Amino acid sequence: MNLLVLLSSFLELMLGVTLIALWRLNPRHEHVLLWGRSAVLLGMGLALGVGMAPVVSPGPSLDLLAGLAAAAVMTSLYQLMKGSALYRRRPWSGRFWAGLLLVMSVGIAVLAQQHKPWAVAFAATVLCLGNLRCAAWIGWTPRPAERVMTLLFVASAAVHASGPLLHPLSQSAVTHASGLIVQTLLSLTLIIVAAAGAQKEARDQALRFSRLAEHSLQGLAVMREHRLLYANPAALQMFGFPGLAQARQSDVLQELVLPGEAQSSQARHARVLADPEARIEWEGPRLSQDGRPLYLRGLSSQLVWDGAPAELIVMLDETARHEALEALRRQAHFDELTGLPNRNHAVEALGRLTAAGTPLLLVSADVDRFQLINETLGPEFGDRLLHALGQRLLEHMRQCALPSSVSRLGEDQFLVLVEGLEQPSEAEALARRLLEATRQPLRLDEQELTVHLSVGLALSPRDGSDAATLLRAAESAMHRAKQIPGSAHALFDPALDRRASSMLQAEQLLDKALRAREFQLVYQPKFRCGSRRLSGFEALVRWQRPDGQRISPADFIPAAERTGQILPLGELIIDMALLQLQSWHEQGQVLPVAINVSPVQFTQPRFADRLLERLARSGLPRGLLEIEITETAAMTQLDEVLRQLEQLGAAGVPCAMDDFGTGQSSLTMLRKLPIRTLKLDRSMVEPLPRPEAAAIVEATCALGRSLNLEIVAEGVETEEQADALERLGATHLQGYLLGRPLEPAAATALLQSSGKDRPRHSPALH
Structure with missing residues (x-):
């Protein structure tokens, strides 16, 4: 029991x-x-x-x-x-x-x-x-x-x-x-x-995992000694195999892995088989069984298969994404039209070379009058022309003994980078050869076209030790070459660059200066010939910066005209001149004041109307404000200038032609313009009293008298010049001999003493 x-x-x-x-x-x-x-x-x-x-x-x-x-x-x-x-x-x-x-x-x-x-x-x-x-x-x-x-x-x-x-x-x-x-x-x-x-x-678990593997969009493969043991449908489709049996017959390492990737693939396989905890991410190119290029991203780890370790590979087909990224990369660094490297690529290469201190020549080449080609023959022809020109430049530079590259910088601008050149003479010799190569006609279909280039040259480190400075120098030289007719080249000139920098600085500071009213007027006196009595003033604008820096009118007036800021500046000048005239008028002593008017101001349809309205509000006689316009402005804007000068002249505002003798005025234009005064440019006065200069001045004065015009001579600096002008028929003198530009207080004092005749050989007023 x-x-x-x-x-x-x-x-x-x-x-x-x-x-x-x-x-x-x-x-x-x-x-x-x-x-x-x-x-x-x-x-x-x-x-x-x-x-x-x-x-x-x-x-x-x-x-x-x-x-x-x-x-x-x-x-x-x-x-x-x-x-x-x-x-x-x-x-x-x-x-x-x-x-x-x-x-x-x-x-x-x-x-x-x-x-x-x-x-x-x-x-x-x-x-x-x-x-x-x-x-x-x-x-x-x-x-x-x-x-x-x-x-x-x-x-x-x-x-x-x-x-x-x-x-x-x-x-x-x-x-x-x-x-x-x-x-x-x-x-x-x-x-x-x-x-x-x-x-x-x-x-059930095996069935679930089997269904997951069979229906997964990721490719799954099991490898041992680079022989395929298993692959799910996604992996078979990825590599183009009709079935697992066919895939098992292939030698993966020889047929699907590129030669450059075979060594890394073998090393990864060995590491996975040796380490059960290994998880290795990788990506790279592969081939499908029919030779189609693939780009895969994968994860390799160890899996026990039939009692022995094997490599489990989880794969994603990144071919489309990789191709899209490559296309974006190419688009970011290569020009789609010409196939040449683009601006980004060129700037990066230039940055690397300048950082390494490599001596080099930078050539900025621009097609002259390319817009005319587009307008005449069409944009498609223009595109083909640029492509052909890019290939011509590339072929020529391939013959160069030094390392070089050609890039397309902009619409019709190319950039050539040549390593190892340091001397200006070598740079100019290469530029001449380049222009000679591009001077040969380009044949497109049945049409031949000769292209003219303007080429700017900059050397590193002479003209710049970084990419931005060197590129700016080459483009500055290219713009200077454009001023030379036909195909031409120019070396970078630091003096011109400083001039451009000064102009840019003036443009950038102008708007702020106008708001702060940093401008003031000085008044240069005019005197009658013979008596040498004061007969009026010319208002000249000056720009005094708060830091004490003075900017020359030769810099800021052109800058104001380029940017359109001459319009508010001109309005400010008129306001200041009218205020000064009102002050003198209230003191009981006043003479006419002339102001210079830019041709840009005359492009405003109501310029004359607004000026007359302001004169009316000031209460001043209209004859006290004289309008001066340059001979060049009168020629280039004749119709608009003529209409508004006639309006001002009819209202009693006197008008004068300034800088006469520097342009190409015709007698017909002088007869048409409603002017009262002709101002001789200092270039006509300076050679006096030489006989040939005196003959020209005498003829001009005779012409002025025949048209009932007063003749004002500018730039009078010696008594000999003054005597000659009085003898030749001028009516007024203006220059340092008799008076420099005066501050308002000094001009007021001169005005108060203006009843007396000025003696000859008197010192100039300061």
């Missing part, structure tokens, strides 16, 4: 250990662990309570043994019930069931002290009800194994119930034999169910 119980206990222990071992293969299935523990505890309980009890003498030892056996059996029942509930995903209240079974265990122990058969009967009842609860949780399902489990739980309950019925202390051989059979079958069924569940889950 004891042998049967011990055999049953040992068998339960072994079955429990088996279940625990199954659980360790897949720890997510907690119910398998619980069933294993239940079997182990049940075996221990049987061994302690039934198998060992007959050989232990009554007393405390037997009571302790019985208590341990009861605790083991109750804990086994708890584990069995919890495992069954979790298996069927039933709600489980561990606190409730643990408390209930603990109370029952205490009850069994108490009953055992009073009357052992009662304790055995109570324990059998608890075990019977626990197994029936497990049977209810498992239920009658379509699965055969689960039905067998339910039946065996019911049978186990019957065995537990039969124990007290067949023997008061549950020591019937029938009970133990049937219990051994039923419990063994139940444990085996639990093992089968656990194994089947694990197998099903493994199968």
Whole structure:
């Protein structure tokens, strides 16, 4: 009897250990662990309570043994019930069931002290009800194994119930034999169910991963020794293989990996096979099986395949993105029309070379009158011409012994960079050869066209040690070459660059200076010939910066005309001149003041109207403000100037032609213009009293008298010049001999003393 119980206990222990071992293969299935523990505890309980009890003498030892056996059996029942509930995903209240079974265990122990058969009967009842609860949780399902489990739980309950019925202390051989059979079958069924569940889950998981791999847009491949073991459809399609069988026949390293990538691919494969934790990201070019170029991004790691390490490669086809990036990179660095490097590429190359201190020549070449070609022959022809010219420049520079490059800088501008040239003579010799090469006609279809280039030359480090400075120098020289007729070249001239910088500075400061009213007028006096009495003033504008710097009118007047700021500047000059005239008029002494008017001002249709309105508001006689316009302005804007001068002359505002003798005035124009005064330019006055100069001045004065014009001679600096002018027929003198430009206070003082004749050979006023 004891042998049967011990055999049953040992068998339960072994079955429990088996279940625990199954659980360790897949720890997510907690119910398998619980069933294993239940079997182990049940075996221990049987061994302690039934198998060992007959050989232990009554007393405390037997009571302790019985208590341990009861605790083991109750804990086994708890584990069995919890495992069954979790298996069927039933709600489980561990606190409730643990408390209930603990109370029952205490009850069994108490009953055992009073009357052992009662304790055995109570324990059998608890075990019977626990197994029936497990049977209810498992239920009658379509699965055969689960039905067998339910039946065996019911049978186990019957065995537990039969124990007290067949023997008061549950020591019937029938009970133990049937219990051994039923419990063994139940444990085996639990093992089968656990194994089947694990197998099903493994199968489901494999199916899931298989479906993921088969339907993934990422390419998956398994390699060993560069032989393909597996590839999903995405990878097969990526490389152009119709199926896995064909792909396995290929030599991946020889057929799909470019020669330059083979070494790195082999090294990566070896590293992955040697290190289970390796995760290597890579990207690079590959070939499809039909030779189509690919660009892949991948991740390589180790995978055990058929019991041996292999390389698992996850791949993305980045070919389209890579080609798009390459196209953007090319677009960013190469000109689409000519295929030559563009401005960005040229500036980067120039920056690298200048940073390295490499001596070089920079050639900026611009096509002359390219807009005329576009307008006459069409933009498409112009594009083809630029392409052909770029190729002509490239072919010529390839014959150069020094490293060189040709870039397209702008619409019709090219940049040639030649390394190793330092001497201006070498640069000019190369420019002459370049112009000679491009002077040959370009033939496009049936048409031949000769192209003229203006070429600017800048040398590094002579003209600049950085890309921006050198490029600016070359373009400055190119613009100077454009002033030379035909194909021409010019070296960078630092003096001209300083002049350009001064002009730019004047343009940038003009607007701020106008708002701050940094301009003021000085007044250069005019005197009548013979008496040398003061007859009027010419208002000249001066620009005094707050920092004390004076900017020459030769710089800021052209800058104001280029930028259109001559309009507000001209308005300011008129305002200041009128205010000064009003001040003199209020003092009772006033003479006419002449102001220079830019041709840009005459382009304003209402210039004359606004000037007359301001004169009316000032209350001054209109004859006190004289308008001077240059001979060149009168010639270039004749129609507009003539209309507005006639309006001013009719209103009583006198007008004068300034700088006469510098332009190409005709007698007809002099007759048409409503002017009262002709001002001889200083270039006519300076040679006096030489006979040839005197003849020209005398003829001009005679012409002026015939047209009833006053003749004002500018730039009179010597008494000999003044005497000659008076003798030749001039009516007024103006120059440093008689008076320099005066500040308003000094001009006022001169005006107050103007009643006296000025003696000859008097010092000039300052």
